[in-house]
Amino acid sequence: MDETVHQLLELTDHRARPQPLTPDQAHAAMRTHRHCTTEDCRRKRQAFQTLVGLGHIVPDSFRGY
Secondary structure: OOHHHHHHHHHHOOOOOOOOOOHHHHHHHHHHOOOOOOOOOHHHHHHHHHHHHHOOOOOOOOOOO
């Protein structure tokens, strides 16, 4: 399979990755899964937790992600 197609399929997958996301992967996942919620999408939840852990996102206590 073409590497670009493989990367796109990997990026749009809603399952969490078995290995930690890099900061760039987490940012890309948040953009790709912007219409998902963290309750419904394991990839967005993983990306969100990664970015919170790095201090790139500060959660708003009044908002559901």
